[in-house]
Amino acid sequence: MEAHNLQEYYTFTKGIMYLLMGGALVGVTLFWQFLMGGKAYRDENKKNYGDHH
Amino acid sequence: MLRRTFLGVLGATCVGAALPTGAEAGGKEFKGYPGSKGVLFDATRCIGCRKCEAACNKVNNLPKPEKPFEDLAVLDERRRTDAKTHTVVNKYGTPEHPVFRKSQCNHCLEPACASACFVKAFKKLPNGAVVYDESVCVGCRYCMVACPFEIPTYEYDEPLTPRVMKCDMCAPRQAKGELPGCVAECPKEALVFGEREELITIARERIRRNPDRYVHHLYGEDEMGGTSWMNLSGVPFKEIGMREDLGTKSAPELTAGALAAVPMVAGLWPVLLGGIYAVSKRNAKVADEEREEAVKNALAKASAEAEKTLSDALEKADVANKRKIEVEVKKAVEEALKPKEEEEAENSEKEES
Amino acid sequence: MSTPANNGPKSAFNTFNLVAGAILVVGLILTVLRFTQGIGPVTNLDDNNPWGIWIGFDLLCGVALAAGGYTTSAACYIFGLKRFHSAVRPAILTAFLGYALVVFALQYDLGRPWRLPYPIFVSQGTTSLLFEVGLCVMLYLTVLFIEFTPAMFEWLGWKKIRGVVVKLTLVLTIFGVVLSTLHQSSLGALYTIAPSKLHPLWYSPYMPLYFFVSSIAAGMSMVIFEGSMSHKKLHRMMDEEYLKHHDGVVFGFGKAASLVLFGYFFIKTMGVAYDNNWHYLTSGYGLLFLTEMLGFVALPCFLYAVGVRDRNLGLIKKASIITVLGIVFNRFNVSMVAFNYHLPAADRYFPSMTEIGISIFIVTLGVVIFRFITTRMPIFFEHPDYKGDH
Numbered sequence: 036m037e038a039h040n041l042q043e044y045y046t047f048t049k050g051i052m053y054l055l056m057g058g059a060l061v062g063v064t065l066f067w068q069f070l071m072g073g074k075a076y077r078d079e080n081k082k083n084y085g086d087h088h
Numbered sequence: 089m090l091r092r093t094f095l096g097v098l099g100a101t102c103v104g105a106a107l108p109t110g111a112e113a114g115g116k117e118f119k120g121y122p123g124s125k126g127v128l129f130d131a132t133r134c135i136g137c138r139k140c141e142a143a144c145n146k147v148n149n150l151p152k153p154e155k156p157f158e159d160l161a162v163l164d165e166r167r168r169t170d171a172k173t174h175t176v177v178n179k180y181g182t183p184e185h186p187v188f189r190k191s192q193c194n195h196c197l198e199p200a201c202a203s204a205c206f207v208k209a210f211k212k213l214p215n216g217a218v219v220y221d222e223s224v225c226v227g228c229r230y231c232m233v234a235c236p237f238e239i240p241t242y243e244y245d246e247p248l249t250p251r252v253m254k255c256d257m258c259a260p261r262q263a264k265g266e267l268p269g270c271v272a273e274c275p276k277e278a279l280v281f282g283e284r285e286e287l288i289t290i291a292r293e294r295i296r297r298n299p300d301r302y303v304h305h306l307y308g309e310d311e312m313g314g315t316s317w318m319n320l321s322g323v324p325f326k327e328i329g330m331r332e333d334l335g336t337k338s339a340p341e342l343t344a345g346a347l348a349a350v351p352m353v354a355g356l357w358p359v360l361l362g363g364i365y366a367v368s369k370r371n372a373k374v375a376d377e378e379r380e381e382a383v384k385n386a387l388a389k390a391s392a393e394a395e396k397t398l399s400d401a402l403e404k405a406d407v408a409n410k411r412k413i414e415v416e417v418k419k420a421v422e423e424a425l426k427p428k429e430e431e432e433a434e435n436s437e438k439e440e441s
Numbered sequence: 442m443s444t445p446a447n448n449g450p451k452s453a454f455n456t457f458n459l460v461a462g463a464i465l466v467v468g469l470i471l472t473v474l475r476f477t478q479g480i481g482p483v484t485n486l487d488d489n490n491p492w493g494i495w496i497g498f499d500l501l502c503g504v505a506l507a508a509g510g511y512t513t514s515a516a517c518y519i520f521g522l523k524r525f526h527s528a529v530r531p532a533i534l535t536a537f538l539g540y541a542l543v544v545f546a547l548q549y550d551l552g553r554p555w556r557l558p559y560p561i562f563v564s565q566g567t568t569s570l571l572f573e574v575g576l577c578v579m580l581y582l583t584v585l586f587i588e589f590t591p592a593m594f595e596w597l598g599w600k601k602i603r604g605v606v607v608k609l610t611l612v613l614t615i616f617g618v619v620l621s622t623l624h625q626s627s628l629g630a631l632y633t634i635a636p637s638k639l640h641p642l643w644y645s646p647y648m649p650l651y652f653f654v655s656s657i658a659a660g661m662s663m664v665i666f667e668g669s670m671s672h673k674k675l676h677r678m679m680d681e682e683y684l685k686h687h688d689g690v691v692f693g694f695g696k697a698a699s700l701v702l703f704g705y706f707f708i709k710t711m712g713v714a715y716d717n718n719w720h721y722l723t724s725g726y727g728l729l730f731l732t733e734m735l736g737f738v739a740l741p742c743f744l745y746a747v748g749v750r751d752r753n754l755g756l757i758k759k760a761s762i763i764t765v766l767g768i769v770f771n772r773f774n775v776s777m778v779a780f781n782y783h784l785p786a787a788d789r790y791f792p793s794m795t796e797i798g799i800s801i802f803i804v805t806l807g808v809v810i811f812r813f814i815t816t817r818m819p820i821f822f823e824h825p826d827y828k829g830d831h
Contacts, residue, residue, distance in 0.1 A: 039121045040212060041198050041313075041340045042568060049347060049567035053576075056354040060619070063358040064612055170488055204634055206560040206572035224564045227552020229491035230571050234634045241488040242552065244481030250552040331783075334637050343570055346630035346649045350573055350623060357619040361519050365611065368521030 120197050124216035125262065126284035126316035127271060128291055129190055131328060132301055133278035136163055136177055136188035140270035140279065144175045144192075147258060147269035163188075166329075171243045174255040175270060180328045187321070189328040190270070190279070193218060193239045193255035194308060195316035198338035204234035209252070216284065216316040217257035225252060236312050236334050257316070284316055291320055313338025390424030461809050468802025471795050475549055483795040489781060490790035492550075497776035498800050499546035501628055502769050503539055504578070505652070508660025509667070510536025510585060511614075511621040516693075518614040527683040528690045530592055530820045531671065532664050537585040538807050540578060546803045570630045577624035584617050595824040596817060603827075626653040632775060640779035642721050642730040645712035648775075654708065655768055658701045661694040662741075662764035669758045675815055680822035692749055695757040698764060699745035706738045726779060733774060737767025 038044035142157035144150070151172050155162055163179040168191070175192035199218045202210035207224040210231065220240075227250055232240045243250040258268035266272070271279040280287060288309060295302045307325050308318030311334050319330065326332050397420045401413045475483050486493050513532035517525040548554040556563075561579060566572050587606060594603035629652025636644050645651065668687060672679075679687075713719060721727050741763040748756035777790060815821060 038118060039214070040118045041338060042202050042212065044116065044118060045203075045340050045344075045347070045568045046208065046566070050565060052351045053565075053567055056351050059351075059355050060358065060616065063362070067358075067362060067612075168488065200634060203568050204571065206566040206569035206575060207556075207564040208566040209564070224556075224559055225553065226556040226559050227554075228550075228571060229552070230569065230631070232488065232491035233631075233638070236635070236637045238489060242480075242491065244484075244486060245479050246481075246552075247477055247479035248553075250479065331637060339634050340568060342636065343568070343630065343634050345646060346570060346627070346633050347568070347573075349649065350627070353622050353626075354619060357622060358615050361515070361615045361618055365519045365521070365615075368519070372521055 120284075120314075121212075121214040121216070123283055123285075124214060124316065125257070125281065126195070126216050126287050126318060127257070127268065128280040128282075128287040129317065129319045130278050130280075130294070131187055131189050131319065131321040131323075133276045134177070134188040134190060135276055135278075136160065136179055136186065137275065138162070138177055139273045139275060140190060141173070141175055141177060143269040143273035144255070145173070147261065148174060150174070169239055169241055169254065171241045171245075171251075171253045174253065178329060181323065187323055187328055189319075189321075189330070191237075191239075191329075192270070192317065193257070194237050195255075195257055196312055196338070197314040197316065198312070198340050200234040200236060200312065200339035201231035201240055203339040203343060204230045206230070213259060215257075215259065215262050217259040217262065218316075219256045219259050220252055220254065222249075222251045227252075234339060236331070236339075284318075287318060291318065294320060310336040312336070313341070394421045394424045461805050464802055464805045465809070467798060468805070471798050471802065472549075474795065475799070480550075480552065483793065485790060485793040485796065487788075487790075489784060489788050492776060492780075493790055494777070494792045494796050494800055495546060495550040497773055498769070499550075499803060500543055501772040501776055503543040503546065504625065504628060505656045505659045505768050505772060506663045506765065507536040507539025507543070508621065508625065508656040509664040510539075510588075510660070511617045512657055512660040512694075513664055514588065514614045515618050516697075518610055519618070522693065524686050524689045525693065527686045528664060528668065531667070531815070532660075533585060533588050534592070534811065534814060534820055535663070535667060537582070537589045538810055540582045540585060542803050542807050544578065544582065545806075546800075549799055570627045570634070573627040574624050574631070577620045577627065581617065581620040581624065584613050584620065588613050588617070592818045592820055595819050595827060600826075621656070622653060625656040626650065628652050629775075632780075635780075638781055638783070639775065640721075640726050640782040641716060641718045642713065642726055643775050643779045645716060647708065647712045647715070651705070651709060651712070654701060654705045655771060658698050658705060658764055659768040661698040661701070662761040662768075665691050665694055665698075665757060665761035666765055669761075671815070671821065675812070675821060678815055678821045682823055683821050688754065691754060691757055692752070695745045695760065696749045698761070699742050699749065702738055702742035702745070702764065706734065706742060709734060709738070726782065729774065729778065733767065733770055737763060737770055741767065 038047065138157045138160065145153070145157070153172065163177065166178055167173075167176045169176055175190060177188050177190045179186050179188055181187035195212075195216055195218045197212070199210055199212055201220075202208075202212060202218065206228065207226055209221045209225045210218060211221070212218050227242075229242055229252070231252060232238075232242065240252050240254045242252055258266070261268060267281050271281045280290065282290070288306065291306045291309075295304055295306075301322055303321050303324055305325070306318055306320060307330060308315040313336065319325070321328055321330075324332075394417070398417050401416060471483070480486060484493060484495075509532040513525055513529050516522045517529050544557075547557065551557065557575075560566060560569075560572050560575050587609070591603050591606050594600075594606070626649035629648035629650070632639050632644065633646065633648055668691065672687065713722075722731060741760040744756055744760035744763065747753070748760055781789060819827075
């Protein structure tokens with residue numbers, strides 16, 4: 036794309052930015068599921084919690 | 089007022105998008121359409137005949153005004169462009185030495201109206217004109233808020249199809265190779281139509297040849313990032329109703345900082361908020377576990393103590409004291425279990441809430 | 442009082458119904474006038490003043506005061522402050538109604554209201570801050586509606602779909618905060634394009650941040666203010682759960698609002714320093730600015746703090762009213778009083794009776810719908826079928 040003024044250039048780049056923003060919001064939702072959806076984590080050291088006081 | 093340095097800062101992300109002067113972005117520089125046209129207005133030549141107003145009215149098929157264009161008494165009151173008038177000439181100065189100034193859309197190189205419009209109804213054409221497309225206009229009038237020259241007007245009295253009205257530098261006439269209406273009618277050549285680059289040269293030449301006649305400034309060369317319609321004057325521009333405090337920063341640059349912060353919020357806020365959520369949830373879980381652990385420890389301790397009391401007692405005991413011991417053990421166990429019950433009760437209460 | 446029943450005093454509402462009814466009738470007449478005659482004859486808007494109270498009050502104040510939705514749900518679901526749970530539903534409902542009415546009010550102000558979807562679906566003016574506002578408000582209105590639906594589904598008894606929506610709570614809350622951050626700040630950023638028209642004391646490159654931060658204080662103050670109003674008028678609809686946590690919510694938000702106002706006071710001051718605008722403080726506009734800063738930011742900040750320290754509910758409620766008025770004052774200053782400050786007095790704007798009438802009509806409409814919903818759906822009380830289910 037060839038722009039002759041800042042206004043045209045921004046119209047184009049901001050358009051892509053908005054698409055990316057949509058992608059980021061949908062993406063982060065899916066990625067969150069992926070990140071939090073692993074095997075249930077058992078904390079081996081949890082016996083120690085009471086002893087720190 | 090000091091010239092502003094625009095830093096767009098938003099939220100904790102603190103995104104700075106400081107832009108250097110000139111229409112630049114990310115090292116890119118934009119010089120506008122090559123060979124784009126413009127108009128040079130010379131206030132020292134204008135005689136206030138209102139022929140440009142009449143021509144504008146005619147070529148744009150605007151409704152006839154109440155008072156005819158020949159009536160120069162109109163000049164005594166301050167007027168601005170409105171929905172039926174794309175250009176007006178105002179009289180300034182003293183009665184002996186009046187100065188006239190024509191105002192219309194200045195056709196910015198980086199139009200504020202276009203930058204503000206959320207439906208792209210405004211467009212800077214390659215020929216220099218800033219034109220308006222009513223077929224998408226929603227009528228929010230943000231263009232009118234944004235325009236530093238107070239040019240766009242609105243058909244407020246139109247209930248169904250109101251339009252934004254402003255000069256379009258006679259873009260349709262230009263397409264046919266004709267001059268803008270006002271330029272064609274000016275009897276004093278106060279208006280010159282041509283390539284913007286050439287107009288700048290002409291203006292500089294006029295100032296050079298008559299340094300006493302002109303204020304040494306070409307209004308519109310840099311104002312708000314530069315305009316296609318430029319002005320020369322013999323008196324300070326402030327005195328002929330033109331603001332000298334607009335600065336050289338164009339509209340897209342003014343909003344660049346705020347716009348730059350937008351995607352950063354969308355990108356980072358979910359990460360930050362998700363993180364806070366995870367931490368607060370984890371803390372709540374740890375607190376729960378700690379409480380459980382504490383309850384368990386208390387129970388273990390209590391039963392150990394109870395056992396100890398029991399065995400101690402047994403050691404000392406003899407058959408004759410057996411009944412007494414049983415009573416004591418029972419008492420000890422009861423006492424030990426009391427805190428457990430209390431804590432459990434507390435625990436279940438918290439879970440309910 | 443544990444189970445809500447419509448056994449409250451009915452007579453008190455007859456006056457309410459009468460007044461509200463009268464306002465709605467007048468509002469409808471004005472609506473007809475507006476759409477048959479156009480904007481010109483019914484408003485004092487002109488070419489110099491394209492935005493009046495329909496933008497300055499209905500849009501700017503409406504959106505700021507509806508910020509209680511995202512602040513409350515964020516406090517409860519993201520920051521894990523469970524005691525705010527009973528306040529979430531009223532706040533979400535208020536926010537949803539607030540935004541719906543903002544969009545409704547916009548129909549009056551727009552020249553061609555039926556084209557409102559154009560910026561998103563027909564021609565995207567991506568360089569406009571107003572595009573950002575429009576997009577976010579549309580999305581956020583959707584989010585708020587979905588967040589509100591569980592109450593509706595419980596009322597209707599649609600258990601399955603309610604369960605699905607409840608599972609989305611976290612995602613919706615985070616989206617809500619993202620979208621709110623964006624459009625609250627973009628409303629301030631709208632004015633960054635017009636440095637020559639807005640008085641330097643209010644114009645600042647930090648305006649987006651000011652609008653966002655003040656919206657947090659506005660939202661929390663609105664929750665407190667509205668809670669106390671509802672407490673008086675809708676007590677019969679509240680269950681023990683709501684009433685038990687009510688004071689805790691007030692103190693919690695009072696403390697938070699105080700802290701936010703403290704920060705807001707200083708970032709506003711820093712804005713004056715950033716552009717070296719100190720000398721304007723001695724002018725007439727300076728007096729106005731100082732009134733806003735001292736009377737409507739510093740004062741409620743202090744009152745909130747004292748109220749929280751002394752466990753003084755009455756004082757906190759007073760502080761919330763001052764904060765709410767202060768936000769309205771600020772938005773009026775930015776959009777009208779300090780806007781076009783360079784124009785001669787004759788060219789300045791003052792709203793017409795019709796404009797004021799329509800604004801009152803819209804606020805009344807909001808109160809009536811709020812009452813309709815809260816007296817039917819489980820807003821201030823937990824539905825018996827879903828008790829403790831969160």
